[in-house]
Amino acid sequence: MSFSALGLSDQLVRATEDQQFHAPTPIQLAAIPAILAGQDVRACAQTGSGKTAAFVLPLLAKYQAYRAQLGSLDPDLRPKQKAVQTLILVPTRELAAQVGETIRALAKHLPELPKLACVYGGVSINPQMMALRGGADIVVATPGRLLDLIEQRALSIAQVKHLVLDEADRLFELGFSDELNRILNLLPVQRQNLFFSATFAPAVQALAEYLLQSPARIDIAPTPVAAPDIWQRAIEVDEGARTQLLRHLLQSQGWQRVLVFVATQYAAEHVAKKLKRAGIKAEAFHGSFEQGKRSQVISDIKASRIQVVVATDLAARGIDIAQLPAVVNYDLPRSSTDYTHRIGRTGRAGERGEAVSFITADYAAHFRVIEKQLKLKIEREQIAGFEPKEVISAAAPVLVADDHGGIKGKRKSKKDKLREAAALAQQKE
Incomplete structure (x- = not known):
């Protein structure tokens, strides 16, 4: 019609x-x-x-x-x-x-x-x-x-x-x-x-x-995660080797533009800085930026003046970059909904896209919950030279979805942090 x-x-x-x-x-x-x-x-x-x-x-x-x-x-x-x-x-x-x-x-x-x-x-x-x-x-x-x-x-x-x-x-x-x-x-x-x-x-x-x-x-069936034009990958890697693996993928995959998702503003700045030191044109992108800076970063990635934007979920919402070849979950999203939104940045308008998630030992169970909620099963990969050495400890938390679509993970709540700080203060007294 x-x-x-x-x-x-x-x-x-x-x-x-x-x-x-x-x-x-x-x-x-x-x-x-x-x-x-x-x-x-x-x-x-x-x-x-x-x-x-x-x-x-x-x-x-x-x-x-x-x-x-x-x-x-x-x-x-x-x-x-x-x-x-x-x-x-x-x-x-x-x-x-x-x-x-x-x-x-x-x-x-x-x-x-x-x-x-x-x-x-x-x-x-x-x-x-x-x-x-x-x-x-x-x-x-x-x-x-x-x-x-x-x-x-x-x-x-x-x-x-x-x-x-x-x-x-x-x-x-x-x-x-x-x-x-x-x-x-x-x-x-x-x-x-x-x-x-x-x-x-x-x-x-x-x-x-x-x-x-x-x-x-x-x-309309929410199928971006299962769309044939998005190749979803889950690569096992140690937490401390993620930046090196990202640099390796940028070189080996030939991605001209990449959107990298991280959990915090600090991580956005930290990862972008490390990429810059390696000679990669990268910029952080998060909610503390003034509008002029935000607009400039978006303009630069669209025009391929920079190769990598390292962004938080909040800041990246609403970014529309035509023909974006890949997104990378450097930090895993907090929920299956966020996973859907993240990888939906690529593979748009009939273009083929690639969505890569870094799976560390501590968050392997977290990713399994996301897969279960979205009815997915993504084969785990290991890249030569980046094979993980870390293993999940017996004390690793079991992750479960909450009532709002989020996933409870190992991150401590503010109350938990306050309790730990108070207990530590008492020990020092």
Whole structure:
């Protein structure tokens, strides 16, 4: 089926051709007609499935119809200021920018372009307030900055007709539940609600059931981990040899661009520094970076000015690098959901990708739990010269999944650390 058969205007179809969208993806086939019909939508689809265009295209069609309706009114009856018609909430700055780029690309042939505002933290609020003068048709926002702008009276969401929660699972994982509740209380009761997510954790499911009215339920099988265009590898290695193994793979595999995932900001800086000392063009990427630095790193990896980005999960969410050949789990993810999101950075748009996980002795059981949750069985490999010598001790913890999709591992909680510190202090007294 073609995009024109879905009821989109000639201008929007032309934009899909410009973007080389040859045919609608499954999520687009299911979501576009439902959104055009005014239904609420609950859509579960994998990263890289085309879900952004799945809601952007029909919402732009609705905007086009709205502007045509305004054009038929007497000029004196038309609103003087643009009211926010569509609000798209996203968890990160990078995803806000990415959604904004998609909207601009798909709207470029419309007779009247929508006024778009992408607002997020990490940058000065003043330029965003200036950009919102005269209102906006579409706002893409992270929850915290949106509330800041509302408190500054820079915009109102009292007339929103379409609410989109993109990456709804991450909005909850990143602790935005309170902000979401505050935003929902400011929205009009009558509106169209669209929930898009790669996974539906219990908290997201509960909110969807509360807000959505007779929604179109769309479940596209979350199969990035089993997709034939992603070669998943699990390489056994000692913890202290991981950087050397990474350097070996960079040379032997010929990867021109690689996204390496680590557990902490310190690890991102540490691993990137070691790679640089070895003559590899690498940069860290984490949540403490200012927006200018974050944008520069993304631009550099996309343009192949650097070869490796060493990133934390939080910072990497929303990064979209076309034709990324490989991702490496230097540190294993905390959950099967994070594993899915991580490897979904490669093997996109029909390209072949490679996802490598380093399996150390202490985290071998951890990875088995991830495999079990995702119904996977990845053959363990050993690379000549990097055969592991460490073994799992009898005291190694048994790892189990928690109720939120996370995996309890050997990392100590803050309470555990405080107890140990107190016990050590008592011993010294």
